[in-house]
Amino acid sequence: MRALAVYPNKEVLYAASLLGEAAALAVGDSEVQAAAGASTIYRVRGDPRDLGLRAGAVAQLAKEFDAVVMPSTKSAKTLGGYVAQLIGASFLVDVIALGVEGGAVAAQRYVFGNKAVAAARAKPPVVLTIAPGKFTGEPPKGEGKVVDISPQPLPLPRPASVEPKASGGVRLEDAELIVSVGRGFKRKEDLALAFDLAKALNAQVGCSRPIAADLKWLSEDHWVGLSGHKVKPKLYLAIGISGQPQHIAGILDSRIIAAINSDPNAPIFQYADYGVVEDLYKIVPILIKKLSELKR
Numbered sequence: 001m002r003a004l005a006v007y008p009n010k011e012v013l014y015a016a017s018l019l020g021e022a023a024a025l026a027v028g029d030s031e032v033q034a035a036a037g038a039s040t041i042y043r044v045r046g047d048p049r050d051l052g053l054r055a056g057a058v059a060q061l062a063k064e065f066d067a068v069v070m071p072s073t074k075s076a077k078t079l080g081g082y083v084a085q086l087i088g089a090s091f092l093v094d095v096i097a098l099g100v101e102g103g104a105v106a107a108q109r110y111v112f113g114n115k116a117v118a119a120a121r122a123k124p125p126v127v128l129t130i131a132p133g134k135f136t137g138e139p140p141k142g143e144g145k146v147v148d149i150s151p152q153p154l155p156l157p158r159p160a161s162v163e164p165k166a167s168g169g170v171r172l173e174d175a176e177l178i179v180s181v182g183r184g185f186k187r188k189e190d191l192a193l194a195f196d197l198a199k200a201l202n203a204q205v206g207c208s209r210p211i212a213a214d215l216k217w218l219s220e221d222h223w224v225g226l227s228g229h230k231v232k233p234k235l236y237l238a239i240g241i242s243g244q245p246q247h248i249a250g251i252l253d254s255r256i257i258a259a260i261n262s263d264p265n266a267p268i269f270q271y272a273d274y275g276v277v278e279d280l281y282k283i284v285p286i287l288i289k290k291l292s293e294l295k296r
C-alpha cells in the first residue's frame with residue numbers, strides 16, 4: 001500500500017509506514033523538515049493554516065494513494081471528513097492500531113468512552129486520523145525527495161446558519177452535588193420532584209440524553225455523559241437512569257454515586273456506592289420531606 005502523511009510528524013509518518021510506503025504532504029517549509037523520512041515529500045508553498053489549500057493538495061494527491069494518514073487534531077478531522085467525502089473514501093478517526101489485512105486497512109479505535117475497542121476494515125481509499133501517543137515507533141527512513149506541487153485551493157463547507165444554543169444557565173462541571181433524572185420519569189411535569197429534591201440538597205439537576213436530546217424536557221446543559229457533560233461532584237444521585245455505558249462515561253469521576261431505580265438489575269447499581277430499589281415516585285417525596293424536616 002501507499003500512504004500519504006498529512007500534517008507530518010514522527011507519529012503520523014510511523015503510522016503511515018505501517019501501511020506500506022509512506023510519502024508526505026508538506027505545506028510550508030517547517031512541514032518539509034517534519035516530513036523527513038518520507039519516501040517523497042510533496043511540497044506546497046503557502047500558509048500551513050490555509051485549510052482550503054491543504055484540501056486541494058490532498059484531493060489532488062489522494063488518487064495516487066491507498067490511504068491518507070493525519071493526526072487527530074480539530075483541523076485534521078475537519079479536513080479529513082471533507083476530503084473523504086470528496087474522493088469517496090472511508091473515514092476513520094482516533095485510530096489506535098493500524099495494519100493491512102487482505103488488501104484492506106485494518107484499524108482499531110476506542111469506543112463507548114474508551115471502555116471497548118472496535119476493529120474496522122476498510123478497502124482503499126481510506127482517510128484516517130491517529131490518536132496521540134499510540135504510534136511511537138521508529139519513523140521510516142525514506143529518501144525524502146522533494147516534489148513541488150501547486151494545487152488549486154478548494155472552497156471549504158460553511159455552516160448554513162448558526163443558532164444560539166438553548167441554555168438553562170447550568171454549569172454541571174463545577175457542581176458539587178447533582179440530582180440527575182432519566183426516563184424513569186413519566187412526564188415532564190414530574191421533573192418538579194427532582195427540582196424540589198435538588199433545592200433541598202442545594203444541588204444542580206442533570207439528566208440522561210433522552211431527557212435533553214429526545215424528549216427535550218431539559219436544555220442540553222443538563223445533559224450528562226459521553227456526548228454530554230463530564231461531571232465530578234461529591235455526590236451524583238441518578239434517579240430513573242438505567243446506567244448505560246454512554247451515561248456512565250460522564251460520571252465516573254464522581255466521589256459518590258447513588259441510584260434510585262425500580263429495577264434491581266439496572267446496570268447503574270454496578271457503579272453505585274449506594275442504591276435504592278424502589279419506585280422513584282414513592283421514594284423521592286419521602287427524601288424531600290426528610291430533608292426539609294432536618295432543615296427545621
Ligand SMILES: Cc1cc2nc3c(=O)[nH]c(=O)nc-3n(C[C@H](O)[C@H](O)[C@H](O)COP(=O)(O)OP(=O)(O)OC[C@H]3O[C@@H](n4cnc5c(N)ncnc54)[C@H](O)[C@@H]3O)c2cc1C
Pocket residue numbers: 181182183184185207208209210211223224225226227228229239240241242243244245246247250260261262263266278279280281
Ligand atoms: C453515540 C451515543 C452517545 C450517547 N451519549 C449519551 C450521553 O452522553 N448520555 C446519556 O445519558 N446517554 C447517552 N446515550 C444514550 C444511552 O445509550 C442510553 O440510551 C441512555 O443513557 C438511557 O437513558 P435513561 O437511563 O434515562 O433511560 P432508560 O435506559 O430507558 O432507563 C430508564 C430507567 O428508569 C427506570 N425506571 C422506570 N420507571 C421507574 C420508576 N418509577 N422509578 C424508578 N426507576 C424507574 C428503569 O428501570 C430504567 O432503568 C448515547 C447513545 C449513543 C448511541
